Amino acid sequence: xxxxxxxxxxxxxxxxxxxxxxxxxxxxxxxxxxxxxxxxxxxxxxxxxxxxxxxxxxxxxxxxxxxxxxxxxxxxxxxxxxxxxxxxxxxxxxxxxxxxxxxxxxxxxxxxxxxxxxxxxxxxxxxxxxxxxxxxxxxxxxxxxxxxxxxxxxxxxxxxxxxxxxxxxxxxxxxxxxxxxxxxxxxxxxxxxxxxxxxxxxxxxxxxxxxxxxxxxxxxxxxxxxxxxxxxxxxxxxxxxxxxxxxxxxxxxxxxxxxxxxxxxxxxxxxxxxxxxxxxxxxxxxxxxxxxxxxxxxxxxxxxxxxxxxxxxxxxxxxxxxxxxxxxxxxxxxxxxxxxxxxxxxxxxxxxxxxxxxxxxxxxxxxxxxxxxxxxxxxxxxxxxxxxxxxxxxxxxxxxxxxxxxxxxxxxxxxxxxxxxxxxxxxxxxxxxxxxxxxxxxxxxxxxxxxxxxxxxxxxxxxxxxxxxxxxxxxxxxxxxxxxx
Amino acid sequence: xxxxxxxxxxxxxxxxxxxxxxxxxxxxxxxxxxxxxxxxxxxxxxxxxxxxxxxxxxxxxxxxxxxxxxxxxxxxxxxxxxxxxxxxxxxxxxxxxxxxxxxxxxxxxxxxxxxxxxxxxxxxxxxxxxxxxxxxxxxxxxxxxxxxxxxxxxxxxxxxxxxxxxxxxxxxxxxxxxxxxxxxxxxxxxxxxxxxxxxxxxxxxxxxxxxxxxxxxxxxxxxxxxxxxxxxxxxxxxxxxxxxxxxxxxxxxxxxxxxxxxxxxxxxxxxxxxxxxxxxxxxxxxxxxxxxxxxxxxxxxxxxxxxxxxxxxxxxxxxxxxxxxxxxxxxxxxxxxxxxxxxxxxxxxxxxxxxxxxxxxxxxxxxxxxxxxxxxxxxxxxxxxxxxxxxxxxxxxxxxxxxxxxxxxxxxxxxxxxxxxxxxxxxxxxxxxxxxxxxxxxxxxxxxxxxxxxxxxxxxxxxxxxxxxxxxxxxxxxx
Ligand SMILES: [Zn+2]
Numbered sequence: 031x032x033x034x035x036x037x038x039x040x041x042x043x044x045x046x047x048x049x050x051x052x053x054x055x056x057x058x059x060x061x062x063x064x065x066x067x068x069x070x071x072x073x074x075x076x077x078x079x080x081x082x083x084x085x086x087x088x089x090x091x092x093x094x095x096x097x098x099x100x101x102x103x104x105x106x107x108x109x110x111x112x113x114x115x116x117x118x119x120x121x122x123x124x125x126x127x128x129x130x131x132x133x134x135x136x137x138x139x140x141x142x143x144x145x146x147x148x149x150x151x152x153x154x155x156x157x158x159x160x161x162x163x164x165x166x167x168x169x170x171x172x173x174x175x176x177x178x179x180x181x182x183x184x185x186x187x188x189x190x191x192x193x194x195x196x197x198x199x200x201x202x203x204x205x206x207x208x209x210x211x212x213x214x215x216x217x218x219x220x221x222x223x224x225x226x227x228x229x230x231x232x233x234x235x236x237x238x239x240x241x242x243x244x245x246x247x248x249x250x251x252x253x254x255x256x257x258x259x260x261x262x263x264x265x266x267x268x269x270x271x272x273x274x275x276x277x278x279x280x281x282x283x284x285x286x287x288x289x290x291x292x293x294x295x296x297x298x299x300x301x302x303x304x305x306x307x308x309x310x311x312x313x314x315x316x317x318x319x320x321x322x323x324x325x326x327x328x329x330x331x332x333x334x335x336x337x338x339x340x341x342x343x344x345x346x347x348x349x350x351x352x353x354x355x356x357x358x359x360x361x362x363x364x365x366x367x368x369x370x371x372x373x374x375x376x377x378x379x380x381x382x383x384x385x386x387x388x389x390x391x392x393x394x395x396x397x398x399x400x401x402x403x404x405x406x407x408x409x410x411x412x413x414x415x416x417x418x419x420x421x422x423x424x425x426x427x428x429x430x431x432x433x434x435x436x437x438x439x440x441x442x443x444x445x446x447x448x449x450x451x452x453x454x455x456x457x458x459x460x461x462x463x464x465x466x467x468x469x470x471x472x473x474x475x476x477x478x479x480x481x482x483x484x485x486x487x488x489x490x491x492x493x494x495x496x497x498x499x500x501x502x503x504x505x506x507x508x509x510x511x512x513x514x515x
Numbered sequence: 516x517x518x519x520x521x522x523x524x525x526x527x528x529x530x531x532x533x534x535x536x537x538x539x540x541x542x543x544x545x546x547x548x549x550x551x552x553x554x555x556x557x558x559x560x561x562x563x564x565x566x567x568x569x570x571x572x573x574x575x576x577x578x579x580x581x582x583x584x585x586x587x588x589x590x591x592x593x594x595x596x597x598x599x600x601x602x603x604x605x606x607x608x609x610x611x612x613x614x615x616x617x618x619x620x621x622x623x624x625x626x627x628x629x630x631x632x633x634x635x636x637x638x639x640x641x642x643x644x645x646x647x648x649x650x651x652x653x654x655x656x657x658x659x660x661x662x663x664x665x666x667x668x669x670x671x672x673x674x675x676x677x678x679x680x681x682x683x684x685x686x687x688x689x690x691x692x693x694x695x696x697x698x699x700x701x702x703x704x705x706x707x708x709x710x711x712x713x714x715x716x717x718x719x720x721x722x723x724x725x726x727x728x729x730x731x732x733x734x735x736x737x738x739x740x741x742x743x744x745x746x747x748x749x750x751x752x753x754x755x756x757x758x759x760x761x762x763x764x765x766x767x768x769x770x771x772x773x774x775x776x777x778x779x780x781x782x783x784x785x786x787x788x789x790x791x792x793x794x795x796x797x798x799x800x801x802x803x804x805x806x807x808x809x810x811x812x813x814x815x816x817x818x819x820x821x822x823x824x825x826x827x828x829x830x831x832x833x834x835x836x837x838x839x840x841x842x843x844x845x846x847x848x849x850x851x852x853x854x855x856x857x858x859x860x861x862x863x864x865x866x867x868x869x870x871x872x873x874x875x876x877x878x879x880x881x882x883x884x885x886x887x888x889x890x891x892x893x894x895x896x897x898x899x900x901x902x903x904x905x906x907x908x909x910x911x912x913x914x915x916x917x918x919x920x921x922x923x924x925x926x927x928x929x930x931x932x933x934x935x936x937x938x939x940x941x942x943x944x945x946x947x948x949x950x951x952x953x954x955x956x957x958x959x960x961x962x963x964x965x966x967x968x969x970x971x972x973x974x975x976x977x978x979x980x981x982x983x984x985x986x987x988x989x990x991x992x993x994x
Contacts, residue, residue, distance in 0.1 A: 113565040126564065133558050135565060234564040238790035267567050268792055346790060349599050352608035353562045357663070365660065370603050396599070396785035405787060 034059045035195045036512070039104050039252045042198055046103035047092060053085035053103040057147060060105050064150075064196050067515045071172045071181070073191040075110045076118050077150040084147045091145075099144030101259060106141055107197035109188045110151040111158050112243065113232035114138055117148070121234050122166035123156045124380040125354045128361045135232020136267065137201060137243050137260040144259050149197050152187030156382045157351065158208055158236045160184050161454040164445050165384045172441070173215060174513040176478055179438045182212030182454075188246045189216040194515055199252050201260075203233055205241035206339050207433075207458025210470035213246055214433035214482025217472040219503070220246045221253045221496075224489045225465035226271035228257075229264030235350040237343035238269075240462040248512075250471060250500040257492065273490065287501050288320045290427040290494075293327030298431035298457045298484075305476035306432045313473040313483055314430075317505040327426060331418050332460060334411045339459035340452060341395050341408035348392025351385065354378065387448065416464040423488035428498060431457050433470035433482035457484060467492050469499050473506050520721040520752065522745055524687055525679035527715040530698055531648065532577045532671040533705045539647045539671035540568035540611065547666035548708065552653070560669035562606030567791045570595075574645060574671040575623065575795060577703040580805045581673055582624025582643045584697050589801040594621050595645075595789040600782055603661070604650040606668050612646035614786045621788075623673075623797070630810070631686075631693040633828075638690055639678040648672050673703075679717065679725075684741035687716070691734050692832050696809045699834035716741060720748045724760040728772050731765045740765045744772050812837060820850035829858045836862070842883030843890070852890040860904060861886065864911050880914030881907075888917040897921065901975055902928050932978040934985060937969075940977065941989050944968050956990055 034056045037045065046053050061081070068074050091098050108114060111121045113131035115138075120126045138148065155165040163171040163186025171186040173179040174194040181190040185202025189212030192200050202209040204222035213220025222244045233243055245256035263272045299310060318324055356363055356377035365373050381389070395404035422429060434454055444450045461468035466489050470482040485502070487495035535545040541559035544550070558566040582589055596614040613621040627640035650665035675694070681687050695712065698704040706712050714737055719725045726748065731740050748758055763772040807815075809831045816827040816837075830837040836857055843853045864879065889907060892898045898906070898921065906917050906928070921928050931937060944965055945952045955961035965986060969977050 111565075113563075119564070121564070129564070131558075131563065131565070133563075230565075231567050232565040235791075266569060268569055269567075269790075345787060349597050349609050349785070349787070352599060352601065353564070353606065355601070355603075355608060357603055358561060358606065358665075359563065370661075371601075374601055393785060396787055398783050398785075401785075401787070 031055070032059075035063050037198070038249055039101070039198055039247070039255045042104050043100070043102055046088070047098065049092065053088040053092075053147070054082060056103055057081050057085040057105060057149070060149060060197065067194055068191075068196060070177060070515060071174050071190050071194055072169050073153055073171050073181075073187040073194065073196060074107070075120055075122065075151045075153050075166075075168050075187070078114075078117055078148050081105065081147050081149050088145055088147075099146070101141065101255070102145035103147065104198040105147045105149040106256070107149050107152045107188060107191045107200040108138065109154050109158075109185050109200070109202045111154060111203060111234040111236075112138065112201060113234070114148060114151065117151060119151065119234070120168070121157045122154045122168055123354075123382065123385070124167045125356070125360055125377075127167075129359050131232070133232065135243075136229035136264045138232065140260050141256075146259075152185070152191055152200060152202075154187055154202075154208075155184035156385050157234065157347070158184040158203055158205055158241075159347070159384050159388050161207070161211055161451055162441075162444070163187065163190075163212065164441065165382055167382060170441060173438055173479075174515055175217065175475075175480060176438070178440055179479065180215065180441050180443075182215030182434070182438065184208040184212075185220075185246065186212045189213050189218055189220060192216070192218045192246050192248060193513060195248075195512060199245055199247040199256050201243055201256070202246055203236075203241055204244045204458075204462065205237050205343060206455045206462050208241075209244040209246060210433050210458050210468060210482070210484060211454060213470040214472075214484075215438040215480060217475070217480035217482070217508075218246055218248055219250050219253050219469065219471050219499075220244065220482075221257065221469045222461055222467065223257065223261060223492060224467045225462075226269050227261045227273060227467075227490070227492065229260075229262075229267040229270050231264055231266035235346070237346040238350065239346060240339070240343060250469070250496060250503050253469070254496050254500075257496070261492075287497055288322060290498055291323045291325075291425070293325060293422060293426035293429045295332070295429055295431045296326050296328045297332045298329075298435070301456065302432045302435040303437060305437060306435060306481055309474045309476060309481040310430075310432055310483060313502075313506055317502045320501060320505050327422060327429065329415075329418055329422065329429075329460070331411065331415045335415055335459050335463060336452060336456050338408040338411035338415070339455065339463055340391070341404050342412065342463075344388045344392030345396050345405050345408075346392070347385075348389045348396065351381070351389055354381075384448075412463045415460060419460070419464045419466065419486075420488070427487070427491075427494065429486045431484045431486075433457060433484040437476055437479045437481065461486050465489055467495050469495060471499055471503050471506075472508055474508060520749065522682050523679040523719050524681035524684075524741060525717045526675075526677045526681070526687065526690075527717075528675040528677075528691075528694065529713040529715075530581075530673045530675065530704050530706075531708075531711045532574055532673060532703050533708055533711050534703050535571065535573055535577065535671055537571055538669040539571050539574050539645065540669055542569075543669065545670055547670060550666050552662075552664045553666060555666040556668070560606065561665055562608075568611060568789070570792055570795070571671060575797075576800060576803055577671075577701075578623040578643060578645050578673050579797065579800050579803055580701050580703060581675070581698070582627065583801070583803070583805050584701055584808055585624065585627040585629050585640045585643065585675070587624030587627030587640060587643055589624055589797055590622070591798050592794045592796050593623055594794050595792045596621060596786045597789050599785040602649070603663055604652050604665075604668070606650065606665060610647060610649065611789055611792070612674075613644035615642070629690070629693065629697075632689045636686065638680045641676040641678050642674075643676075644674050646672050646674060679719070684738040684745070687741060688734075688738050691737065693809065695734070696832055696834055700807065700809050700812070701805060716744075718744050718748065720745065720758075721752065723748060723752065723758040726758065726760065727762045729762060729764055729775065730767075732767055736765060736767065736770075739770055740772060743770065747772065809834075816840075816850075816854075820844070820854070822850060822854050826854050826858050829862070830854060839883055839886065843886040846884055846887035847891045849890055849894060852894055853886060856886055856890055856903075856907075860907055864908070879911055881911050885910055885914075885917060892917055892921065896932070896978070897929055899930055899975060902930075927974065927976075929976065930978050931973055931976045932981050934981065937977060937982055937985050938989070940969050940972055941965075941982075941986055944972065945989070952990070955986075962986060962990070 162180040163183040173181040188200040188202035193216040209220040468486040622642040624643035648670040650668040
């Protein structure tokens with residue numbers, strides 16, 4: 031069979047299990063396509079040389095009649111800030127150019143347990159700090175829909191590779207929108223789970239209190255299937271939560287998916303570009319026919335969200351990134367003739383400009399005399415936003431907004447203006463500050479450039495959020511088109 | 516008068532929770548000692564990218580036990596903080612610790628107190644908190660670089676901070692003895708292990724600034740370091756030199772304190788709450804029972820066994836001795852004689868160890884059974900005290916049982932109370948000391964002289980009471 035790379039998760043796993051094609055055939059076609067297509071978009075940093083061997087093992091299992099996992103044979107691309115045993119994990123940084131982790135992240139272990147194949151490591155902004163994947167020391171990733179445009183970030187490689195059909199699905203990490211923004215820019219589905227639902231063990235920390243690993247797929251259904259495997263309490267991460275006690279499906283009857291009250295956040299749509307604005311309203315028209323109750327709502331504290339987000343994220347980052355001193359791991363640099371302070375300075379000079387900027391800002395907001403003024407205040411805003419959203423979710427089942435208020439823009443357009451760049455995250459950071467689940471699904475194009483809809487739900491309402499996202503996805507019905515590469 | 520300037524000393528004690536199985540945030544062994552360099556490590560304690568701390572609940576329980584023993588208030592919940600600074604022995608370049616700021620207390624215990632010394636002086640405890648130990652820098656001869664051993668990185672430490680309630684180094688020593696005994700009795704720390712207990716001190720005299728002394732490796736050096744520092748500060752005051760707030764290091768070899776860095780340029784540690792460890796509820800944990808504490812044990816020794824205040828205190832100050840005592844009286848129930856043998860004789864053989872504490876070492880082959888036998892043999896009048904003492908100094912090295920020695924060497928060890936044998940000796944002395952014998956008939960001092968001769972002849976083994984009676988009787992018969 032040809033063009034196997036177009037299949038979704040269910041089609042791949044069924045096809046392999048029913049021996050319509052082999053896992054090996056599937057992986058071979060994917061690798062062939064990566065070799066052909068990825069030179070155009072640069073979404074991969076490392077390709078897993080073992081993928082074919084693993085595919086052969088799955089085929090052997092199937093031929094011998096042994097049971098295989100629920101994700102048997104699918105190929106998953108992994109953002110290169112998630113640790114993979116024996117496979118380089120660079121965080122797109124010179125700092126870790128030679129770093130090979132000795133252990134698998136919990137999400138990787140869970141995927142492997144279900145016989146998913148890790149196809150390779152995907153490009154990102156260095157240490158996940160950025161919104162366009164232009165800040166990578168392995169070169170930028172291009173938008174598969176238009177190669178002159180940015181693909182979003184920081185999980186740009188994860189979104190672009192799925193859009194370009196170089197893997198069945200991928201994992202990204204979302205600290206302030208890093209899964210949803212590139213998903214929106216590349217016209218794929220990207221999901222950020224409730225804080226504590228997915229283990230962060232093995233995810234190289236940028237801002238621990240905000241980030242979650244999340245899947246990117248071409249359909250909501252694919253994202254659901256990955257979530258089923260990667261979520262759940264992990265003894266290696268004290269911040270994960272036992273979902274058996276927390277999944278709250280009150281007031282939600284899956285049979286009545288359409289009977290939901292949806293609020294459009296005024297502050298988040300008003301700041302959007304005209305084309306994004308129009309696209310959102312035409313999408314609302316389409317899914318309104320499915321019987322949702324819809325109205326405009328307001329989140330007053332949203333105006334402080336971005337400042338709060340960047341204060342907390344940079345503060346935590348400044349501490350998290352302190353460990354990169356090249357003493358225990360990193361890259362080749364002989365310490366002879368260095369006093370340790372000068373060695374630290376020398377090696378830490380290898381961080382890229384954006385990372386340095388955030389470390390400096392983060393060290394500043396934590397320093398004595400400024401801690402109360404910035405860090406504590408940011409924490410108070412975070413609580414305020416959480417509280418205000420909680421109140422809104424008493425009234426609405428879901429809240430919607432544009433994922434990103436602007437269309438994908440040209441490469442290089444905003445790279446020299448950090449403030450403009452940070453504004454890209456203005457709609458996505460809310461979910462990270464409040465710890466709630468949020469998804470971006472494709473709803474249309476303007477001049478060939480994708481636009482995404484963000485849907486948020488209250489914490490642990492993943493089932494409701496994903497079920498309804500599927501209904502909305504079907505009502506809009508654009509998932510069948512893919513970029514021509 | 517500078518000599519009368521009041522001295523204020525406060526302490527920061529770091530106690531490794533050596534009795535835990537694993538480190539504070541990972542499952543590596545707590546016991547890193549004698550392990551091959553960098554073999555007791557994992558992604559977590561090595562701070563590898565993506566690793567997360569997993570809190571050892573038992574460590575929190577231990578810290579609560581210490582807090583309770585020191586009469587501290589225990590808050591309903593606690594959190595951890597990050598202390599950010601760059602140092603090669605610190606795998607993450609921050610230390611996970613606890614920190615009070617902005618009105619939030621993040622200690623496990625606070626505002627406690629402890630009574631110590633004969634006059635039951637009170638030292639207030641400011642706070643008790645948990646934190647991780649860093650790795651160790653290793654300097655090898657002939658090598659210009661330092662090597663780093665991370666085996667110790669992540670071992671649980673409890674930091675105990677006192678108020679500046681001590682007025683002289685001697686008080687500090689007595690206080691630390693008590694503290695050591697409490698930690699031993701709680702069975703949270705084997706204080707005999709090198710580096711398991713470390714202490715920083717701060718000192719000010721008069722209205723002078725506070726000077727911190729760090730790096731005092733053993734409790735035995737604390738008194739020396741404090742005495743040195745007090746003299747230094749007083750000398751400066753006499754010469755009108757201002758004492759600056761600063762941190763000084765104790766130079767273990769030269770036995771002096773020397774300047775480390777001045778307070779002005781002290782690092783900003785940029786503390787903030789550790790995001791990877793959720794808040795810990797302490798309410799339920801605060802119900803944990805502590806084992807018998809030194810003060811309780813001492814009262815029990817006095818009330819149940821009739822020991823004197825002094826003897827009970829000496830035993831309690833060193834848990835090993837108190838344990839030895841209790842095991843021995845189980846074998847032979849004579850608390851007074853056993854405690855006296857331990858306090859007046861065994862103690863003399865026990866050496867001061869590197870931490871400045873008397874420790875029963877593995878080389879000392881004496882245990883409860885030996886002591887019980889010695890006490891019984893003396894109480895039964897089988898051997899005399901001086902024989903007992905020489906047996907003790909012998910068995911401490913050999914581990915032989917006193918009863919075996921007596922059996923094997925009856926002729927040289929046991930008390931002679933056989934009248935025929937004693938009479939033979941008396942006759943022999945009468946023969947040798949004719950003049951004294953005549954004298955003794957009406958002079959009691961001469962009787963003592965003859966008794967002394969007999970004792971010397973029997974190498975002290977003649978039973979003095981029986982011998983005296985027989986002597987008198989014989990002298991009477993001689994008429
Ligand atoms: Zn470890």
